Amino acid sequence: MWRRSGLTLIVVWLLGVPAGVRQRPPTIAAAANLNFALTEIVRQFERDRGTRVDMVFGASGTLTRQIRDGAPFEMFLAADEDFPAQLTSAGLTRDAGAVYAIGRLALFAPTGSPLIVDERLDGLSRLVQAAGVTRFAIANPDVAPYGRAAEATLRKRGLWDAIRSRLVLGDSITQAAQFATTGNAIGGLIAYSLVKEPALANKGTYALIPQADHPPLRQRMVLLKQATPIVEQFYAYIQGSAARAVLVKNGYEVP
């Protein structure tokens, strides 16, 4: 008797989601650097409006590719302006969108690493010269704007050629942060917005990279053609004071 009702329960639970047929909440795609900040903003929005919004995080380049291949996202928050512009010129967006945040880069060293962090990368230079760099983490510059900014910073300090063979490339800035914080690398250049999160900040030391050391990480968002009214509201919400406060708290500058 009990066994049968247990089995029935499992069957009902399985049948409860004929995945793909069921109505899904609207889904927005966001650059990985927003992992903590956007989650907080979306939770606020959901509480305010009594609705649900799903988020998918990834490298801006990866998400752009997915959108071009038909992924059902309704909004895209990128880590730069180039990837959204590609979608706009492909005719997939409502309009050119808006810049919602300006991101910053940080040099991070996990506890116990020989790397001493400073904003001019002097500690990293010394370690490179002493051949003390085993692995250094950045995001893949081809798909992640934060990886591009990291490359520009390393080039500016004349470290790029020397450190190149020592780089581990994350698929996204969060994966680079994984590499940098778990002690698998001596450190990495990762998003300031991730470093500020206690889950990471407690794992090592960091220094904020001056904005002049790389092209600015102007982060643009766009509504995609299939955006529904809830997502349109969310697009406006991001530009409101509550969301801007969260962005600032997470280390972004807001326009």
Add this chain to the structure above:
Amino acid sequence: MDWASLRVSLWLGAGTIAVLVPLGVWFGRLLAIREFRGKLLVEALVTVPLVLPPTVLGFYLLVTFGARSPIGQAFQALAGHSLPFSFQGLLLASAIANIPFVVQPIQRGFEAVPSDVREAAACCGLTPWQQFLHIEMPLAWPGVLTASILTFAHTLGEFGVVLMVGGNLPGETRTLSVAIYDRMQAFDDRSAGIMAATLLVISVVTLMTTTALSRRIAPSRG
């Protein structure tokens, strides 16, 4: 624990079995009892997903069915959504990836049926359909069962092609294996750990079931 992802994984495993095993029975039997020109090539093609990197399958599926291809656009017009980044797309990818896991055990199962048994059945006046249902199927059954369980286990473990073709959509294409990756990226090691342990337990139980069943079935075959 991400229940929605577990559900997607179990659905995908069950769906792949439902789509693939009937086809596998038909095709595995064909390969077992027929000789034809080009059989070597066909058998190689059936086995190829076993050695192919998931990225190759993902690449071809996205190029063929993506929103930028004519086929993809036609599908979009008919179904109202694109095939990649949907559960159906994931099912297609999973079915292709599992072809060797289904066809090979079933082929071996039907090969184990002696040809004189089939001939005797035909002599007794059984129709081909009766012959299949009452003589061959009961004898080849262990192969079909192995194929189903392998498919289920392999589908739960699929990662690369799911991420490429499915794109991590919560409740639709975010399987348990992708959810673990997603949680790791969000520095949520606790959830990732729970889900990894769940997947480990499911896999071990599945394989134990296979072994137990094959032991129980094996003597009756001899």
